[in-house]
Amino acid sequence: MVKQAVILCGGFGTRLGELTKDTPKPMLPIGGKPILQHTIECLKAHGITKVFLCAGYKADVIKEFFSETKNWGIDIEISIENEPLGTSGAVKFCADKLDDEFLVIYGDVFIDFDVTKLIGAHKKNNEEVLATILTQESTHPWNSDLIQTDKKSTITQIVPKKEKEEGKHYQNNGNTAIYVMSKKILEYIPSGKSDFMKHIFPAALNAGAYLGTHSLESNGFLRDMGTPERFFIVEKYLRDREEINSAHENPKTINTVFLDRDGVLNKEINLLSKPEQLELLPGVTEAIKLFNDNKIKTIVVTNQPVIARGLATRETVENIHKKMREMIAAESGGKIDAIYYCPHHPETQHGEGVTELRCGCDCRKPKAGMILAAKDEHNIDLAGAVMIGDSWTDMYAGKNAGVRTILVDTGAGMIKENMQYDKKYSSLLEAAREIVEGKSDGNIRKKRI
Structure with missing residues (x-):
C-alpha cells in the first residue's frame, strides 16, 4: 500500500501578487488554515503516514509552521531547495528516502477526494506502470494541456496547449497535478531542473513506458489556488461541505x-x-x-x-x-x-x-x-x-x-x-x-x- 507522499512547495506564486510577498502559496490560509494543512489532513485520512515537503521560496515559513510542537499525527520531513528544481527535479532531490511507490501532489492545490481510489487504480494498472495521473474534465480545454488515452485509460499522448493542431479535436482529460508513481520513474529524471508534464512524461512515452490515468470521482473536489478568484470558490466549497455533512447526518x-x-x-x-x-x-x-x-x-x-x-x-x-x-x-x-x-x-x-x-x-x-x-x-x-x-x-x-x-x-x-x-x-x-x-x-x- 502507498504510504508516502511528496508535496511540492517550492513555487513563487507570482500570479497572486502581494498575497505571496511574505508567504509561500501553500501556506496561504483558506477556511482558517493553510492550504498545505488541508492537504496533509486529507492524506492522513486516507492512510498516508509519511510526507516529504519539498520547499523553496519562503521555506522558513513552512519549516516554522510544521516544526511547532503540535502533533500532526503524520511523519513530516522538510527538504529545502537552494535553487528551483522544477516539479520532477524536486522529487529526485529526496529519491533515496522514497518507497517503491509514492504520491506526488503540487502544494498549491486544494484537495478533498478519496486518495485510496487513485492508489487502487494505480495498483490495477500494468505492473510496469511508471505513473498513474489523476485527471478531470477541464473547464477550459481550449487553453489547457490535454492527456490522450486509449480505451484502457493508458496514456497515448500529452498535448501541450500551444501545440494543438488546428482542426483536430482532443479528449478532454486535464491534468490535476496529482500522481501515483513508481520509483522507476526516477531513471527518467535528469540532474537539475525538470518538469513532469513538459519533460519526464513525454520522454517516458517516447521510450515506450506505460503511463495510466484515473478520473476524479464526481464527489471529489480540487482546485489549483493560482488566482484570487479560486480562493472564493474554495471558501464556498468548504461552507457547502459543512451543510452537506450536516444534512447527511x-x-x-x-x-x-x-x-x-x-x-x-x-x-x-x-x-x-x-x-x-x-x-x-x-x-x-x-x-x-x-x-x-x-x-x-x-x-x-x-x-x-x-x-x-x-x-x-x-x-x-x-x-x-x-x-x-x-x-x-x-x-x-x-x-x-x-x-x-x-x-x-x-x-x-x-x-x-x-x-x-x-x-x-x-x-x-x-x-x-x-x-x-x-x-x-x-x-x-x-x-x-x-x-x-x-x-x-x-x-x-x-x-x-x-x-x-x-x-x-x-x-x-x-x-x-x-x-x-x-x-x-x-x-x-x-x-x-x-x-x-x-x-x-x-x-x-x-x-x-
Missing part, C-alpha cells in the same frame, strides 16, 4: 424535492430538442400539485447537453420548459418553483456543437452544482430535501449534495450495479403520495453510495 421532514426532467416528468426521448417533442408522463401534473398543496418546493435540475451539442439553443430549451410549466398548470393547477439546467458536455473529441460549452463544469450531474445553486438562491435546507430521478447520475448528484434519494421506474433505466438509493417507486406520483403521507420523512437515513 441529520435529515428532516421533506420540504423540497429536486426533480430530474427526462424520464421523471416527461417521456424519455433521446436528446429532446423541440417543444413539440415534449409529452408529460401520466400522473406528473397531479404529483406536482400534491407537492404544491403541501408546501413542498419543486425544483427541476436537468442535464441538457443538446445545447453543447448544437442541437438546440438555450432559448429553445427554455421554450420547452415554458411549455412544460403551461401543461402542468393547465391540467392540475400545479407549478414548478424553479428550473436549473446544465448546458455543458465535457467531451471535446467529436468537434460538433458549441465550443465554449464543450467543457467540464460543476453543474452537470452527477455533480451537485445545480442543487447547491438552488440551495443558495431559494434558501433551501438540504436536510429537508430529496432528489428524485431515474438514473445513476441523479442518485449520485443527490448523494453528493447530502440529500436523500428516490429512484423512479419511468425513465430509461440508466442504473449502475450496486447503486444505492433511499427509496424506489414506480412513478413520481407514487413517490409524491408517500412523501406527503410522511412515509419518506426524516426517519429515513441517508445511505452512502
Whole structure:
C-alpha cells in the first residue's frame, strides 16, 4: 500500500501578487488554515503516514509552521531547495528516502477526494506502470494541456496547449497535478531542473513506458489556488461541505424535492430538442400539485447537453420548459418553483456543437452544482430535501449534495450495479403520495453510495 507522499512547495506564486510577498502559496490560509494543512489532513485520512515537503521560496515559513510542537499525527520531513528544481527535479532531490511507490501532489492545490481510489487504480494498472495521473474534465480545454488515452485509460499522448493542431479535436482529460508513481520513474529524471508534464512524461512515452490515468470521482473536489478568484470558490466549497455533512447526518421532514426532467416528468426521448417533442408522463401534473398543496418546493435540475451539442439553443430549451410549466398548470393547477439546467458536455473529441460549452463544469450531474445553486438562491435546507430521478447520475448528484434519494421506474433505466438509493417507486406520483403521507420523512437515513 502507498504510504508516502511528496508535496511540492517550492513555487513563487507570482500570479497572486502581494498575497505571496511574505508567504509561500501553500501556506496561504483558506477556511482558517493553510492550504498545505488541508492537504496533509486529507492524506492522513486516507492512510498516508509519511510526507516529504519539498520547499523553496519562503521555506522558513513552512519549516516554522510544521516544526511547532503540535502533533500532526503524520511523519513530516522538510527538504529545502537552494535553487528551483522544477516539479520532477524536486522529487529526485529526496529519491533515496522514497518507497517503491509514492504520491506526488503540487502544494498549491486544494484537495478533498478519496486518495485510496487513485492508489487502487494505480495498483490495477500494468505492473510496469511508471505513473498513474489523476485527471478531470477541464473547464477550459481550449487553453489547457490535454492527456490522450486509449480505451484502457493508458496514456497515448500529452498535448501541450500551444501545440494543438488546428482542426483536430482532443479528449478532454486535464491534468490535476496529482500522481501515483513508481520509483522507476526516477531513471527518467535528469540532474537539475525538470518538469513532469513538459519533460519526464513525454520522454517516458517516447521510450515506450506505460503511463495510466484515473478520473476524479464526481464527489471529489480540487482546485489549483493560482488566482484570487479560486480562493472564493474554495471558501464556498468548504461552507457547502459543512451543510452537506450536516444534512447527511441529520435529515428532516421533506420540504423540497429536486426533480430530474427526462424520464421523471416527461417521456424519455433521446436528446429532446423541440417543444413539440415534449409529452408529460401520466400522473406528473397531479404529483406536482400534491407537492404544491403541501408546501413542498419543486425544483427541476436537468442535464441538457443538446445545447453543447448544437442541437438546440438555450432559448429553445427554455421554450420547452415554458411549455412544460403551461401543461402542468393547465391540467392540475400545479407549478414548478424553479428550473436549473446544465448546458455543458465535457467531451471535446467529436468537434460538433458549441465550443465554449464543450467543457467540464460543476453543474452537470452527477455533480451537485445545480442543487447547491438552488440551495443558495431559494434558501433551501438540504436536510429537508430529496432528489428524485431515474438514473445513476441523479442518485449520485443527490448523494453528493447530502440529500436523500428516490429512484423512479419511468425513465430509461440508466442504473449502475450496486447503486444505492433511499427509496424506489414506480412513478413520481407514487413517490409524491408517500412523501406527503410522511412515509419518506426524516426517519429515513441517508445511505452512502
